[in-house]
Amino acid sequence: MAQSLLSNIQYPSDLKKLSRDQLPQLAKELRDFVINIVATKEGHLGASLGVIELTIALHYIFDTPSDLLVWDVGHQAYPHKILTGRKDVFHTNRQLNGISGFPKRNESEYDTFGVGHSSTSISAILGMAIASKLKGNSKKQHIAVIGDASIASGMAFEGLNHAGVTDTNILVILNDNAIGIDPSVGALKEYLTKAQVGVKPRTNNIIESLNFNYFGPIDGHDLPSLLDTLEKLKNTSGPKLLHIITTKGKGLKQAEENQIKYHAPGKFDASTGDLIPKNNNGLPPKFQDVFGHTILELARSNENIVGITPAMPTGSSLKYMMEEMPDRAFDVGIAEQHAVTLAAGMATQGLVPFCTIYSTFLQRAYDQVIHDVALQNLPVIFCIDRAGIVGADGATHHGVFDIAYLNCIPNMIVAAPSDEIELRNLLYTASLKLEHPIAIRYPRGRGHIPNWKTPFKSIEIGKAKQFKKGDEIAIMSTGTVAHNVVVALASIASEKRIGHYHFCFIKPLDTQMLTEILKTYSTIITIEDGVINGGFGSSIIDFANQNDFKNKIVTLGVPDYFIQHGTVEELQDICGISSEKIAKTVKKLL
CATH class of the missing domain: 3.40.50.920 (Rossmann fold)
Structure with a gap:
């Protein structure tokens, strides 16, 4: 049996002692390490398995933490954490008093920016690059790793737009696996798909149009190619983007074949990859399923009802309506601002829009809630999933601010049902076309009433x-x-x-x-x-x-x-x- 390489690595300085020929073995060991711990401790699996080779290559070629590396969203940062001093405590990931499931600045100097929400990496790394330039640090490298779902977000484009007119040394790595939590959607996704098979003409490269040097696409699991390309880019000045193609869940058959389920699969058998079955028979429903089944039931009898979600059809359970009524249920991608104003536009034309967004993500569309919905008193129905404390995802994901940030907005009705039946009846009441926008907040997880599908009853607004x-x-x-x-x-x-x-x-x-x-x-x-x-x-x-x-x-x-x-x-x-x-x-x- 070959000697373990990972056992001798605590920091990137140890990694650099290996020869390039040893790195594929390290990748296998690192992949197995992630699988074995997440199998029992739970967490984000597929995204981390997809960037094993990239993580090794980045820390091998660049001088982290002096060179600055930002992981967008951060649910793919487990390999990064393991190689940057946290291997021996990785089993505490997401547990009380353990390490965070996301990069966190006060946890390690290698975590240069705290993340948990998408599409922040390009703006953050550009800010760091400008700071380096002002300080005269011309040799410092600045790298952002962003997925194809995140780069379609408005904020990512704002960062690209600005970076393209700056003389800064930044490298944006586009990790293209055609999926976020759910499959990526939109015209940019179709563009990137064409780029993978070489269909795009070079004169119509959207990245080069933004004054970036474009490289790729290359195989993100091919370590020699990654190493050679990154070495070349380290000596290329100006804004540049490397397009790599990866497979989410790489190296675990079930995670590759069922990428949605294995994004965060819960407990599973590390040797076979099979999920450990849960006996949910007779259990009360998850609140998002109460929403998902109820909106579909309402939509069957009211043709004006439409559903909108920013990239969370599975997590929010809008998927049920999308499957049966694909022309009336919309996944708009990671674009919360657009989701809210899209709903407002629909409301002006007499539709009944249910806009379902996690509480922590609705924060990203606060101005649209005020300016586009409440100011015009449009009857948009906000279904605020994951409201309250959500658990292991931690500070970036707790939905604890929505009462406070909605409470102060004129025209806004704010409701929080006590159980599944009251949620169901609130959704029904909202569908009857209220005169104001309404926000209905409900938590992650299961309720306490198994037999929740009772006949609809209208609820009197403002009654305790x-x-x-x-x-x-x-x-x-x-x-x-x-x-x-x-x-x-x-x-x-x-x-x-x-x-x-x-x-x-x-x-x-x-x-x-x-x-x-x-x-x-x-x-x-x-x-x-x-x-x-x-x-x-x-x-x-x-x-x-x-x-x-x-x-x-x-x-x-x-x-x-x-x-x-x-x-x-x-x-x-x-x-x-x-x-x-x-x-x-x-x-x-x-």
């Missing part, structure tokens, strides 16, 4: 519900964190003294019920799966102050710092909104 009456402490919750409250109250001996009220509507508030609660209870606890600052609890305090109530009001939610990675349960506990921590707070106040 009394779940339980008390006389001393009132808990006001919004969203599915209501379940944590129910569990917490069941564990408290004097729970009869505690009332529980569910505010499905954060905006507009049910001021009539709120007034009665403030008159009845001396102490109020507000609970939300979102940031406290500017959130639901802040609205309750504002109302109490404006109406001269003197109640003691305690706000529970996400504190004023970025929550890192761990399980949802661990992170909710840290934030004080787990059932155990809610019970502890209540007992202290009784």
